[in-house]
Amino acid sequence: MTSSCTTACADKLNLIYFSPTSTTRRIVEQIAAGLKIDTVETCDLTHRPDGINACLSDGIAIIGVPVYAGRVPEVCLQRLQGLSAVDVPAIIVVLYGNREFEDALVELRDVVTQKGFKVIAAGAFIGEHSYSTAQQPIAANRPDQADLQQAFAFGEAIAQQLRDGIATLPGIPGNLPYKERPPLGGIAPETDPQRCTLCGACARACPTTVITVQQTVITDAARCILCCACTRSCPTQARFVNHPMVTARREMLVQNYSARKQPSRFF
Ligand SMILES: Cc1cc2nc3c(=O)[nH]c(=O)nc-3n(C[C@H](O)[C@H](O)[C@H](O)COP(=O)(O)O)c2cc1C
Ligand code: SF4
Ligand code: SF4
Structure with missing residues (x-):
């Protein structure tokens, strides 16, 4: 292109x-x-x-x-x-x-x-x-x-x-x-310094480039879209989202949306 x-x-x-x-x-x-x-x-x-x-x-x-x-x-x-x-x-x-x-x-x-x-x-x-x-x-x-x-x-x-x-x-x-977008609310994943090796994989995975890895991992939460690319890419499971809003959402999803849905195709 x-x-x-x-x-x-x-x-x-x-x-x-x-x-x-x-x-x-x-x-x-x-x-x-x-x-x-x-x-x-x-x-x-x-x-x-x-x-x-x-x-x-x-x-x-x-x-x-x-x-x-x-x-x-x-x-x-x-x-x-x-x-x-x-x-x-x-x-x-x-x-x-x-x-x-x-x-x-x-x-x-x-x-x-x-x-x-x-x-x-x-x-x-x-x-x-x-x-x-x-x-x-x-x-x-x-x-x-x-x-x-x-x-x-x-x-x-x-x-x-x-x-x-x-x-x-x-x-x-x-x-x-369309339904209204809820505000993102400045929530971002956290980093466990005990597990973090400062490898930088999370920063490379982040689509909005809001992670800086220096002596610690710094995240600009205001620009985080909570996509979780960083938590998935961390080789030591040092990145996680445990904000109460996300935890509550996760619990709701597990309780109510565990039954397998099928793809919908229109053509
Ligand atoms: C901020 C946010 C909002 C989401 N909202 C919905 C939703 O409304 N309904 C749903 O089924 N999944 C929702 N998801 C899950 C994503 O749609 C799903 O994980 C998708 O597979 C991610 O695509 P990707 O792997 O290409 O990033 C949401 C995920 C995020 C991060
Ligand atoms: S990917 Fe994980 S181990 Fe590597 S810098 Fe990020 S949080 Fe630390
Ligand atoms: S959740 Fe997504 S946007 Fe937020 S810091 Fe991680 S990779 Fe970047």
Whole structure:
């Protein structure tokens, strides 16, 4: 993807996603594999604070984001701001942690449509919840093999529809106005200095670059999005979120949202 308008070849796939804990990435990669398009240009927005600056005029796109509080995360909207298209077909994908995806899919459809894409298919898949821990698992190890197979089959089915010339998006669940975003509240993971080796893996994993590792690990909580990429990437389990608000949320999720949900696909 270039920083100016591009004319991609018809057989090109633009794979665009934001994925701090990799569940979104793993699903969109499987959908891409199912499409069987040889030329794939990947734009991983997770570590691109300036986002994408491109205008697509050919090919097809997959755009994937996680669900935060039933919405498209604000950080994704910001990083997608410089993206536009001229009638390029798009497959939109949201990843949620086995609770609900609420208005995230309709929001992503609206955003992507406003950018000039023609949304032809949409999927809501399940990934291990960012707040999940070994002691309190929520959709642990998802997407698993069954999820990945469904994602691959989704890609194959869309490819067939494109060949048949019948790709149009049916109605998808979600409401207008979208549900309100709760304030993030300046909460961030903590670090156990006894376990921390100052290796810096958490800082490298952080999509908002709010971690500084010097003699200690310092986190700018005001800019933390609580994505939990740092807690997952810490090799010594020194990073954790034990704020009472998150603990209560985690308990609620374990109690009420442990039953396995299935991916939803619309095409
Ligand atoms: C701040 C925040 C809010 C979240 N809100 C929801 C939600 O409303 N519903 C849900 O099922 N999962 C929710 N999740 C879980 C993520 O959607 C889920 O873990 C997703 O797989 C993360 O994607 P990633 O691995 O690509 O980062 C939330 C996670 C975070 C960090
Ligand atoms: S990844 Fe873990 S061990 Fe490494 S600096 Fe961060 S908190 Fe410390
Ligand atoms: S510090 Fe916050 S934004 Fe950065 S990786 Fe950790 S949870 Fe995500």
